[in-house]
Amino acid sequence: xxxxxxxxxxxxxxxxxxxMYMEMFAWETLGKKTFRGSMPDEMxxxxxxxxxxxxxxxxxxxxxxxxTFFIQxxxxxxxxxxxxxxxxxxxxxxxxxxxxxxxxYTQSVPALxxxxxxxxxx
Numbered sequence: 151x152x153x154x155x156x157x158x159x160x161x162x163x164x165x166x167x168x169x170m171y172m173e174m175f176a177w178e179t180l181g182k183k184t185f186r187g188s189m190p191d192e193m194x195x196x197x198x199x200x201x202x203x204x205x206x207x208x209x210x211x212x213x214x215x216x217x218t219f220f221i222q223x224x225x226x227x228x229x230x231x232x233x234x235x236x237x238x239x240x241x242x243x244x245x246x247x248x249x250x251x252x253x254x255y256t257q258s259v260p261a262l263x264x265x266x267x268x269x270x271x272x
Contacts, residue, residue, distance in 0.1 A: 155271040158264035159215055159231055162238060165260060166212035173205030188250055211238055228272045235265040 172180040178194045181201060189197075214234035221227035242258030 151271040155231075155264070155267040156219070158260075158267040159218065159235070162235065162261050162264045163212045163215035165257070166208045166215070166238065169257075170205045170209035170212060173201040173208060175205075177201040177205075185250075207241075211241065224272070228268060231268045231272070232265065235261045235268065239265065 172184060177198050182191060182194050194201075211234060214237070215231065218227045218231040218234070221230060238261035239258045242254050242256075242261065245253035245257060
C-alpha cells in the first residue's frame with residue numbers, strides 16, 4: 151500500500167514541475183491556453199516576469215516533494231512529504247481565492263488525496 155502514497159505524491163510533484171515549466175518558459179503559449187478567459191491576451195506578455203517568479207515557487211514545491219523519495223529515514227521522509235503537500239494545498243487555496251476556483255480542484259484536491267495516502271499508507 152506504500153506504493154499508492156508514493157505514486158500520489160509523485161503525481162503532485164510532476165504536476166508542479168509542469169506548472170513550473172509553463173510559468174517559467176511557456177507563459178505566453180501554454181499559460182495563455184491554461185488561463186484563457188482569466189485575463190486579456192496582452193496581459194500575458196506584461197505578466198511574464200511575475201509568472202516566472204511563480205514558476206520558481208512551484209519548482210520548489212515539486213523539488214521538495216521529489217526530495218521525499220531520497221530520504222532514507224521513513225519518519226523524516228513522511229514528515230517532509232506532509233509539509234510540502236500542505237504547502238501545495240495552501241497554495242491552491244490562495245490561488246482559488248485570488249485567481250480562479252478551478253485552481254483549488256487542479257492543485258489542492260490532488261494534494262489532499264496524496265496527503266491522505268501518505269497519512270494512511272506510510
